[in-house]
Amino acid sequence: MKDKLRSQGWFGKTGKDGFIYRAWMKNQGIPDYEFRGKPVIGICNTWSELTPCNAHFRELAESVKRGISEAGGFPVEFPVMSLGETLIKPTAMLYRNLASMDVEESIRANPVDGVVLLCGCDKTTPSLVMGAASVNIPTLVVSGGPMLTGKFQGRDISTSDVWRFNDAVRAGEMTQEDLTVAEACMCRSRGHCAVMGTASTMACMVESLGLSLPGNAAIPAADSRRKVLAQMSGVRIVEMVKENLRMSDILTREAFENAIITNAAIGGSTNFIIHLLAIAGRMGVPLELQDFDKLSRNVPFIVNLQPSGKYFMEDLYYAGGLPPVMKELDGHLHGGCMTVNGRTIKENYDTTETYNREVIATVDKPFNPLSGVAILRGNLCENGAVIKPSAASPHLLKHTGKAVVFEDIEDYKNRIDDPALPLDENSVLVLKNVGPIGYPGMPEVGNMAMPKKILAKGIHDMVRISDGRMSGTGFGTVILHASPEAALGGNFAVIQNGDMISLDVANRSLTLEVSDEELTRRKKAWKPIHKKYDRGYVSLYQKHVQQAHLGADMDYLVGGSGSEVTRDSH
Structure with missing residues (x-):
């Protein structure tokens, strides 16, 4: 395996070139044996205090590192641009493609054999997956997890209540003072939004695609089992490098279809469409807007979570998480798709159980027969438009x-x-x-x-x-x-x-x-x-961004770059 490791193109060299690569790394107190044939695993971290959903990622990264070291790997953590949906203006989506370029080039230009993507807030997940997909080395996703359900005046609240509170204040039904109290009640723990918003949808997306270990999507950020999953992910990524299990082995057309079907059943965010289209474009997998309607049309809504339903991500975890949801969908899914743990998606969900039918219904008796998404056509939207019937x-x-x-x-x-x-x-x-x-x-x-x-x-x-x-x-x-x-x-x-x-x-x-x-x-x-903007990234964006029905990626980023360094001068 040593001769096949990508990182040995840096650390395995003799003479001046190898000396330079190893010597500068050793100023961090790293012993020489770490460079002698161990798989180097990059931990791509979107930690930032300006991204509150991901503010616990330094701690989560330590759990991943323990797993990598335990399995005989050499962990190296590196930062990339972090996109905090709650603060960044005008919208984090403007910078999704920029962050994906940061991820792609950071992976491709550095001595890593595999990578763990630490992502949570809405755009951090698709941007990291898009960038990694373009490089196509062994990759595993660890999500940050949802925050605990908010508690306000004796009832459960979440980010979906922002819209209700806003209307209530404008209608004179709620005071500004109560609104201020609700702020602290809603976001009371680490993690991303506690409902089936875009962040939770993205976590479900990567799990249904097979890019994360089973159970990744729903474990609350504050639950100690989130750290356990992170450590197990660190162990597994080293094994994936030894097996050379790459993203292209997992992200097949069938895997994308599984994600679309699952998203319909959970009432996932409409943003799922635009992100999955972009990821498929990076992988070279043919996927069209109409596929979302065709694959979703006969899939009932079976996960009773806000904003389309009643409960919260915390409740989904206690009910069994995403695996038993996929088990309910067994007749709709491609069970033979490979996942990062080396097992098929069906093997991952087949032995799981549902513990609360108020949260996870059956396909025969769904909460809502309407699927989570519908694609509209007509002269108002020649290339299509999106609606979420369940909401x-x-x-x-x-x-x-x-x-x-x-x-x-x-x-x-x-x-x-x-x-x-x-x-x-x-x-x-x-x-x-x-x-x-x-x-x-x-x-x-x-x-x-x-x-x-x-x-x-x-x-x-x-x-x-x-x-x-x-x-x-x-x-x-x-x-x-x-x-x-x-x-x-x-x-x-x-x-x-x-x-x-x-x-x-x-x-x-x-x-x-x-x-x-x-x-x-x-x-x-x-x-x-x-x-029209005439300088910097925004100018580049306006000139090259594709339309929504194509995933809003940059036209020059569609497809992959591969893992070969742009030009190795050493």
């Missing part, structure tokens, strides 16, 4: 109403609470220019806050459409990722106030009731209003 209001899943159009986010903020705004509960709110290019990064503003005068009627949902995204903790009859986005001047760009829009989720249609001739006339007169 929508049933009476709005077939609806026709007049468009109330906001040209950009500033227009929305300035007018949404104007008493003179011409709308009622049957109107359809349309927000433009918040797509990948139009509002660089495609922020999570699609679940627009309701107008005050509608809230005053006691109504808390309307049909809302945008070319942006929505937080995985959000809910409502919200249509997202309309493609092509308004910044490109397609049909979505020329919707006008008063246009009739028809939604029919059962038939997967989203129609702008305007003639082709009129749309053509409008498009000829259309002029872009989005800001």
Whole structure:
């Protein structure tokens, strides 16, 4: 194995070159035998105090290191750009592709034989997986885990309640003082969001893909068993290097289908779609937006978690975690897919049990027969749009109403609470220019806050459409990722106030009731209003980012680079 280790291209050299590589590493107090044929395992760490979800990763990395050393490996921890969804502006999604480049080049340029990815907050998981997929060496993911369920005024709360609290304050039903108290009650432990938001969805995604050890997705961050899983992952990555079990052996088309089916059953975040498409693009696995609808359509919603259901990630863990969920889906899944522990996905879930049927239902008696995701088509979104039926209001899943159009986010903020705004509960709110290019990064503003005068009627949902995204903790009859986005001047760009829009989720249609001739006339007169950036990464992003239906990756990052160093000068 020694001769095959990638790291020996650095540490196995004799003469001046080997001397330089080893000598500088030895200033950290590392003995010589560590460099003599041990598998070098990189721990790719997104720890940052600006990423609160990942703030416990220094400690988690120590558990991974113990496992690597125990198995005869040489652990080396390295940082990469960390994306904290809660703080970073304008949106962490703008920097997902940049972070993936950091990961890819950090792995490819350094003497590592395998890598453990430490990720938790929303974009840290897809960015790390995308970057590692492009290099394609043995890789294993360890998620940070969800925080403990919040407790406020005698009831359970979570990040999904942010939207409810906001509406309650605006409607005069909750005081600012109570809101301040709720802040500390909601985020009371280490970890990422406690619901099936994007972070939890990403943890379920990597487990259903086979990239993590079984049980990874649901163990709470504060639970000591999270550290145990991290240590076991350190042991296993050394074995994976010896077996040369790479990402391409795991991330097959069938594995991607398993992830899509699982996501539908758990009511996962709509952001799952955009991230999985990007990962598939890096692996060279053909995957299209329509695949998500085709594979999800007959999959019932069986995991009763907020925002689509009642419970929390902590409850999912106590009910058995993700493996018994996948066991319920056995008839839908490709059981023979290989996973990082060297066993098939079916072998991993086959002997597991469900301990709480209030949390994990059966396929025969689901909590909701509607799948977690639906892909809409029509002249309003020629390349597709996304809706999460399980989080929508049933009476709005077939609806026709007049468009109330906001040209950009500033227009929305300035007018949404104007008493003179011409709308009622049957109107359809349309927000433009918040797509990948139009509002660089495609922020999570699609679940627009309701107008005050509608809230005053006691109504808390309307049909809302945008070319942006929505937080995985959000809910409502919200249509997202309309493609092509308004910044490109397609049909979505020329919707006008008063246009009739028809939604029919059962038939997967989203129609702008305007003639082709009129749309053509409008498009000829259309002029872009989005800001164009002329320097740095954002300029590069606007010029090269793909549309949402392709995963919003950079066009020049699709595919892989391989593990060979760009040019070895030594």
